[in-house]
Amino acid sequence: MSTSIHLPTDPAVKAGNPYPKSDAPTPHSDVHIGGGDATTKTKSLDSGTTVKKQIEDLYKLIDGIETAMMTTRAPNGSLVSRAMQTRKRVHGVDLWFVTDNQSHKLDDLNFDPHVNIAYYRPSTSNWVSVSGRARIVNDRNKIKELWSDDLRAWFGDLQDGVHTGGPEDPRISLIFVEAESAHYQIQEKSAPRALFDIIKGSYTGERPHIGPTRELDAAALGAARKLEE
Template sequence: MSSIDTAKNTSNQVNAEKNVPLERKLDDLYKLIDGIKTCMMTTRRADGYLVSRPMYTRNRTPAADIWFIGNNQSQKFDELHTDPHVNLAYYNGSTQEWVSVSGVAKVVNDDELVKTLYTPDCKTWFGDLGDGIHDGSTSDPRISLVCE
C-alpha cells in the first residue's frame, strides 16, 4: 500500500505525518472503514481514462490488508493487468468520514482463500449460468481475489 489519506469531518487529518509506522496506519485505517463495506475502486483503462466501481471489502487477513472478490471476466481485471495502480475511496455519510487509499493491487487466485473470504451474498454478483461450473459458488472459475 503506498498511500493512506484519511479524514474525519473533512478537517481532522489522521496519520498525515510521514513518520507513522505502516502497521499503525493500517490499524487506524481499519478503525475508520469498520462498518463501511462498500468503497469505490478506481482503475485506469488502457486508453488512460479512469473508471470507478463499487466494491465490497472483505475481512483483513495476514496475507493482505484489503481484499475484494471479483469476476475475473470483467473489465476491471483487464484494467488491473494493464495498470495495477488503484484508488479506494470510502465514505460514511452518517459520520461524514472519508478515507482514500492508493496503492498497487494484485490479482490472486487461491481457492482456499476464496473459501475463507466468500460469503453467500457473493453468489449474487456472479449468478448461475446453468452449466454446472459457473454457478457463483466458491469453485466458480470466474472468482478471483483482488488485494491491496
C-alpha cells in the same frame, strides 16, 4: 505523499500557478468536508497521535464502511471507479475483493496495477483513501476461504453444474490490494458541533476545529503488517 517510491518534483508543475508560495504564508485546509487535506503541501497533519492509535482508528473506519469505490486506470489513461464490497481487511490495510474475472477492471489492473480504494461515510464525513497495487489471485483455496453465500446471488447459478456461484465457480477471482499509503480523516467532534464550527467560521473567518488528516506511509503500514502477524 510518503509512499515507497519517491520521484523528484517536476519544476514545471507550478508553472501555471500565478500565486507563488510566498504569497500564501500559512495555507490552510483544502475545501472539502472536514478541513485538512492530506494533499495540501503545508497540511494540517496529525502529529500528536501515535502510529498505533492512527492505525487503530483507520481500522475502525474501514471495518465500519462495507463498500468502497475502487479506481483503476484504463489503457487510454482515464481513471474509472465502481462500488466494491470489501471482502476482508488483513495485515496493515491490505484488502481483498471478489471479482468476476471477465471484468474490464482486470484489463486495467494488468495495464497498471495502481489502484485507489476510497471509503466515504456521509453521516460523519469521515473518509479513507488507500493507495496500493492490486494483484489478481486465482488461488482456489483462498477463494474458498473468502467465499460466502451471498456470492451465489451476485454471480447467479447458470444451471450447468460449473457456473453455480459456488466457491468452485471459475468466474470468481480475487483482487488483493497491497496498500502503499493511506490517508484518512476522522472527526473528533459530533456532526452538529462540527457544523456549528463551520457556520461560525463562515462569519468570523476562524477555521473550524475539526480532526486533521492523517497519513500512513509505507513504513507505518509495514509496521502494522508485522504487528498483526
